[in-house]
Amino acid sequence: MYLSSLNNEKVKAWEKLLQKKYRDKENLFIVEDDHLVNEALKTNCVKEIITIIDQEYDVPTYIVTKEIMRKISSQVTIPNIIAICYKKEFHNLEGNIIILDDIQDPGNLGTILRSAVAFNFPNIILSNNSVDIYNPKVIRASEGMIFHLNILRCDIKEFLNNLNEDYVKVTTSVKNGTNIKDIKAKKYAIVLGNEGAGVKDEISALCPKKVYINMQNNCESLNVGVAGSILMYEVYNE
Amino acid sequence: MYLSSLNNEKVKAWEKLLQKKYRDKENLFIVEDDHLVNEALKTNCVKEIITIIDQEYDVPTYIVTKEIMRKISSQVTIPNIIAICYKKEFHNLEGNIIILDDIQDPGNLGTILRSAVAFNFPNIILSNNSVDIYNPKVIRASEGMIFHLNILRCDIKEFLNNLNEDYVKVTTSVKNGTNIKDIKAKKYAIVLGNEGAGVKDEISALCPKKVYINMQNNCESLNVGVAGSILMYEVYNE
Structure with missing residues (x-):
């Protein structure tokens, strides 16, 4: 799906994840850049992908403008890709x-x-x-x-x-x-x-x-x- | 010595030490906050002290305004004290x-x-x-x-x-x-x-x-x- 409006509700929701209180509320967090997004994809915790490159993934993918990416990224140099990830639930203790x-x-x-x-x-x-x-x-x-x-x-x-x-x-x-x-x-x-x-x-x-x-x-x-x-x-x- | 003008030559020279090229040129660097300045004083590398508190040290001491301190400090929260330190000369290798x-x-x-x-x-x-x-x-x-x-x-x-x-x-x-x-x-x-x-x-x-x-x-x-x-x-x- 293509998104170009900074006022889109999705964009506003993603931007909020830069703040801890919204990460806590939604149980979601953001992961930026290819290397880290690939690590996230391996562990099946990705809810959706946001990218400025025209490419689809096995999860819902949003192709956005650089302006949108700048708004939702935490970095000065904007990434090509961001994954919105689910926090994993804590499971029983095993090991150290x-x-x-x-x-x-x-x-x-x-x-x-x-x-x-x-x-x-x-x-x-x-x-x-x-x-x-x-x-x-x-x-x-x-x-x-x-x-x-x-x-x-x-x-x-x-x-x-x-x-x-x-x-x-x-x-x-x-x-x-x-x-x-x-x-x-x-x-x-x-x-x-x-x-x-x-x-x-x-x-x-x-x-x-x-x-x-x-x-x-x-x-x-x-x-x-x-x-x-x-x-x-x-x-x-x- | 008391300094209050942001245009003082001393202040300008100190401010330049935030940049590597001037640290290299002058063979000087800055050290901020009490704990680190005390460490510097122990090793006799301090050229001069700049402070916003009315106190004298065993090296030339400049008591300055908060505005001056803000200009020469690298920190968002300004320190009470800065030491201008000499870089030590490299000496013969001993040990690892x-x-x-x-x-x-x-x-x-x-x-x-x-x-x-x-x-x-x-x-x-x-x-x-x-x-x-x-x-x-x-x-x-x-x-x-x-x-x-x-x-x-x-x-x-x-x-x-x-x-x-x-x-x-x-x-x-x-x-x-x-x-x-x-x-x-x-x-x-x-x-x-x-x-x-x-x-x-x-x-x-x-x-x-x-x-x-x-x-x-x-x-x-x-x-x-x-x-x-x-x-x-x-x-x-x-």
Whole structure:
């Protein structure tokens, strides 16, 4: 179907998906550019495709003007294609878990998602004050790995309290704790903190296992995406 | 000294430091906010301080209006303080080296600098097409770790060709190579590539040792800041 009017109701609805509140309300999000749209298509989560190129897909396809694309895209350089995707429903926990306590930077979150797939942590639990995982910048930084993850946004304190006892609840501590290399467990739930404030005390208190990453004293801390990735890497390669 | 005119020559000179070409010409760069300025002061690289708060430092201090601060800051929310810093001269190589082949994202570069200090890679060599290491976003993402590093921007092909044979030249390869865990050497020169294109073939050809990071097959690659950090982490903890 061809669309050329900026006032079309479809166009207005797509544009709203740039805002978290409408993504939440509609349970939809946008994915931009060929590479990411292809990743989305592989996982059958695409509701419709919007493109400026005259080409049809196996899902409802809208061929639009560059002006429309500019309006609905989050990017300065407009993409050739956008997919409107359904959020996947959270399913039962299987395997390791990453829990994020108020992570703020979209780039850091995207990086963590990418590493989570690389090191087999298929479950991502975000606190209610974390950046929206369906933010276009997060999707981009995840390099499409977001489609392979089981995602839940919730009260993480409650989540930790109700978590099955098979899981060893781990968080980082600069001052004391065990070298991550020396921990052995069957199932891990690793909590990572906010970029500035770290893990909140009340959340840290729910994690019996404190770990550290061995490094030089003159560096206070690592980037949270790096720290989280090294912890997952060690678990995967233990 | 108090300054209130936006037309003051000093103000104009400071503002120019937002551009790479003037940072290169003057051999100066700017550092914003208390935490980073304190890190800079510790390493004696501060030429002068500019602040909106009436306070003197051990270096020439300029107390300015918020309008001036807005003009010379790179940030949307203006800082209370900016330090104008001298770039450090590159000194002889001692210890491990990270070589960056056209890295583009300031956040990724800052993250790598932070991990380089954490895992004792004190030398950073950047290709001429890399993002400027003195870009304010890089400084911020480095969390001040930039002041602890020995930095050179140059033709990295030439650098690799002239590098002392004590160094084992390492780069990543997705297809083949050795697990980074299985490499033992005295001195490492690790080459990391561009976010999209990876390490250029002509640069990769100069690195006899190809390594990989063990991970799941469904993830094509890691963020370059994460990959570089894991390699350094493994070398530091081998």
